Amino acid sequence: MRIQPSRDDIIELTSGWTGDRFPDGRPQVPDAVLDLLREATTEQAWGVLLKHGYARQFAGSWRETHPGTVIVGRAVTSRFLPHRPDFDEAVVAAGARESHLEADRQNSWIISTLQPGDVMVTDIFGKVYEGTVVGDNLGTAVASRTGVGAVIDGGIRDYQGLMELEGGVNIFFRDVDPTPIRDVTLDGINVPIRIGPATVLPGDIVLGTPSGIIFIPPQLAQLVAETSADVRVRDIFGKQRLSEQRYTSADIDVPNWADHIEQDFQQWKENLAGER
Ligand SMILES: O=C([O-])CC(=O)C(=O)O
Ligand SMILES: [Mg+2]
Numbered sequence: 001m002r003i004q005p006s007r008d009d010i011i012e013l014t015s016g017w018t019g020d021r022f023p024d025g026r027p028q029v030p031d032a033v034l035d036l037l038r039e040a041t042t043e044q045a046w047g048v049l050l051k052h053g054y055a056r057q058f059a060g061s062w063r064e065t066h067p068g069t070v071i072v073g074r075a076v077t078s079r080f081l082p083h084r085p086d087f088d089e090a091v092v093a094a095g096a097r098e099s100h101l102e103a104d105r106q107n108s109w110i111i112s113t114l115q116p117g118d119v120m121v122t123d124i125f126g127k128v129y130e131g132t133v134v135g136d137n138l139g140t141a142v143a144s145r146t147g148v149g150a151v152i153d154g155g156i157r158d159y160q161g162l163m164e165l166e167g168g169v170n171i172f173f174r175d176v177d178p179t180p181i182r183d184v185t186l187d188g189i190n191v192p193i194r195i196g197p198a199t200v201l202p203g204d205i206v207l208g209t210p211s212g213i214i215f216i217p218p219q220l221a222q223l224v225a226e227t228s229a230d231v232r233v234r235d236i237f238g239k240q241r242l243s244e245q246r247y248t249s250a251d252i253d254v255p256n257w258a259d260h261i262e263q264d265f266q267q268w269k270e271n272l273a274g275e276r
Contacts, residue, residue: 001094003109004189013192014203017218024113026190027203027218029074033225034117034205037072040228042211047231048224049216059153059196060212065139065162066149066170071208073119073148075215077193077200078110080124080133080154080184088185095186106186107133113189114145119206121215123193124154128175130182136161143169151206151213153195172208237265 005013010025017027037045042058049057081087092103100109107122114120120142124131134142134150135158142150149169156162159176190202198215205216205224216224238252241264251261 001090002188003091003095003098003100003186004113005191010190010202014201014218017203019218021203022115024190025202026074026076029203029205029218029221031117033222034072034074036225036229037205037207037216037221038070039232040207040224042207042209042214044228044231045207045214045216045224048227049214049220052220052223054217054220056197056199057215057217058212059198059215061196062151062172062208062212063175064170064172064208065156065159065165068210069168069170070210071119071149071168071170071172071206073117073146073206074218075121075200075202075204075206076110076114076118076189077191077202077204078120078122078189079187079191079193080106080122080127080131081187082125083183083185091185091187106184107138107181108141109186110189111138111141111145114142116145116147118146119148119208120146120150120152121193121195121200121204121206122150122152122154123195124152124184126154126174127184128155128177130177130179131155131184132157132177132179132181134162134171135180136165139165139171142171143167149208151195151208170208172213233269234265237268 007025020028122133132155133152139162143165150171152173155177156173193200200215203218205221207214241247
């Protein structure tokens with residue numbers, strides 16, 4: 001058994017992605033796409049995913065260390081299970097074969113794999129009391145290694161210290177408890193995990209906004225980025241025409257505009273480009 005699947009297993013798990021990969025096999029969506037996605041809203045991403053059959057990629061109701069800071073990054077997934085002695089023993093032995101030598105610091109095993117642009121996404125089955133995956137020391141390591149942050153479906157501690165982390169990072173979590181992490185065993189790194197209603201795979205693009213978190217399959221990331229840019233321009237036009245009372249909200253708030261409105265939009269866009 002392995003803590004982290006082999007490169008071949010991760011490639012098989014994420015075979016929808018045909019682009020570049022990290023040495024461990026995770027999909028490597030280009031930085032340029034991540035930069036574009038920073039402008040996308042949750043609903044814009046949600047709409048594209050729904051249209052392509054991905055209806056369960058959103059998880060909401062989070063607390064944040066940096067409310068209002070939008071994060072975009074590549075998921076490093078991990079999952080904890082309730083501790084049982086025989087399973088923990090097997091995990092500690094497997095971890096040692098993969099150079100994770102500190103048996104009682106399994107949360108640090110995850111952190112040691114993180115690199116710039118990653119988001120640590122951890123399923124600890126909502127555990128908060130003795131389910132605190134990071135405090136301000138581990139949180140500082142996550143922040144400095146990724147420059148992005150984490151999504152923890154469970155607890156954190158040292159909240160006051162974590163709030164002071166700098167560099168545009170944000171940690172999404174369920175709640176705070178002063179107790180340290182106890183009585184759990186790490187089931188895997190870069191395995192499929194469940195966060196709320198969503199199944200998350202390694203290399204998914206995490207878009208964390210004040211609305212919540214959407215996990216974008218890597219093969220749809222560029223399309224989400226491009227579509228959201230188009231929707232953004234349409235939103236500006238629509239709101240301008242609404243405030244001018246040229247059209248009604250029933251005209252504008254529809255999936256596809258009537259021909260004369262679409263023509264007006266295309267003309268408006270051309271004029272805008274001409275002014276530049
Ligand atoms: O060691 C722990 O349980 C986590 C912690 O407090 C920290 O990261 O500062
Ligand atoms: Mg601490």
